[in-house]
Amino acid sequence: MNVIEIKNLTKMYGKARGIENVSFNVEGGEIFGFIGPNGAGKSTTIRTLLSLIYPTSGSATIFGKDIITAAPEIKKDIGYLPSEVFYYDNMNVMDLLKYSASFYKKDCTKRIKELADIMELDLTKKIDDLSLGNKKKVGIVQGLLHEPKLIILDEPTSGLDPLMQQKFFDLLEKENKKGATILFSSHILSEVQRLCDRVAIIKDGRIVTVEKISTLKENTYKKFKIESNSKIDKSLFNIEGVNQIEQDGNTISFLFRGNLNLIMKKIAGIDVSNLWVEEPDLEEIFMHYYEKEE
Numbered sequence: 001m002n003v004i005e006i007k008n009l010t011k012m013y014g015k016a017r018g019i020e021n022v023s024f025n026v027e028g029g030e031i032f033g034f035i036g037p038n039g040a041g042k043s044t045t046i047r048t049l050l051s052l053i054y055p056t057s058g059s060a061t062i063f064g065k066d067i068i069t070a071a072p073e074i075k076k077d078i079g080y081l082p083s084e085v086f087y088y089d090n091m092n093v094m095d096l097l098k099y100s101a102s103f104y105k106k107d108c109t110k111r112i113k114e115l116a117d118i119m120e121l122d123l124t125k126k127i128d129d130l131s132l133g134n135k136k137k138v139g140i141v142q143g144l145l146h147e148p149k150l151i152i153l154d155e156p157t158s159g160l161d162p163l164m165q166q167k168f169f170d171l172l173e174k175e176n177k178k179g180a181t182i183l184f185s186s187h188i189l190s191e192v193q194r195l196c197d198r199v200a201i202i203k204d205g206r207i208v209t210v211e212k213i214s215t216l217k218e219n220t221y222k223k224f225k226i227e228s229n230s231k232i233d234k235s236l237f238n239i240e241g242v243n244q245i246e247q248d249g250n251t252i253s254f255l256f257r258g259n260l261n262l263i264m265k266k267i268a269g270i271d272v273s274n275l276w277v278e279e280p281d282l283e284e285i286f287m288h289y290y291e292k293e294e
């Protein structure tokens with residue numbers, strides 16, 4: 001079952017483009033990545049889904065319910081971490097979190113303590129005295145304290161140090177195993193690759209592709225690097241599917257997409273001293289999608 005269904009969602013800010021005809025679904029139980037560079041439209045899509053802003057046209061459902069008409073009902077089961085968090089500075093952390101928890105029917109005190117423990121957050125501190133990273137942790141606890149069925153995170157890792165990022169990812173994986181669906185926006189591709197099952201790539205307000213991470217990697221280039229005992233004839237690789245050839249001494253490297261036997265036959269004619277065949281990382285795949293569109 002789809003937890004989120006987005007159909008041709010368009011949001012204009014006056015005459016300026018926010019997002020155009022965005023459509024994709026997020027299935028129940030998956031960790032879904034939403035990637036694109038700054039200004040691509042990730043926050044606009046997320047804010048529209050949460051009814052913080054209204055679409056110009058198009059529609060979307062969450063848990064099968066309309067995002068606008070059923071917004072208050074839907075929100076009870078969503079945990080949201082905005083890209084930037086703002087608080088009343090003179091409250092202490094526990095008071096702020098208790099205040100957030102008061103919007104839900106259940107007692108979240110135990111859960112707040114558990115989460116604060118995992119994220120190493122001091123509940124007695126004043127918000128004003130917290131670093132940016134610690135404020136982000138408050139946002140994380142605030143988003144998860146009611147054990148939501150759907151967790152929506154807008155650029156959640158900015159401000160967290162690598163150790164905390166890891167703890168946070170472990171926490172998300174645990175929530176996912178318990179049944180939570182997660183929508184995770186980011187412009188950092190490695191973290192999406194690590195955590196997500198599928199991704200939607202957005203550029204200039206439009207969805208470029210929606211794919212499984214594994215399919216994205218299979219259908220794209222492989223990276224070849226060949227080392228020989230003598231200089232390799234570069235023209236050997238002037239064939240369809242080969243891109244970005246680079247030669248450095250007796251080493252040649254390139255990206256290839258196509259029938260691998262073609263390349264293997266070419267390599268068979270070389271006195272090979274070493275050979276590397278690697279999957280491109282998501283960053284390279286991403287660039288490829290962007291170039292294709294331009």
Ligand SMILES: Nc1ncnc2c1ncn2[C@@H]1O[C@H](COP(=O)(O)OP(=O)(O)OP(=O)(O)O)[C@@H](O)[C@H]1O
Pocket residue numbers: 013016017018019036037038039040041042043044045083155187
């Ligand atoms: N309140 C607003 N008024 C006018 N234009 C806006 C507003 N909010 C966003 N935009 C524009 O909409 C487009 C999409 O912005 P959005 O913030 O959704 O992108 P994003 O992918 O989340 O990027 P970032 O990671 O920088 O937040 C951008 O061109 C942005 O300038």
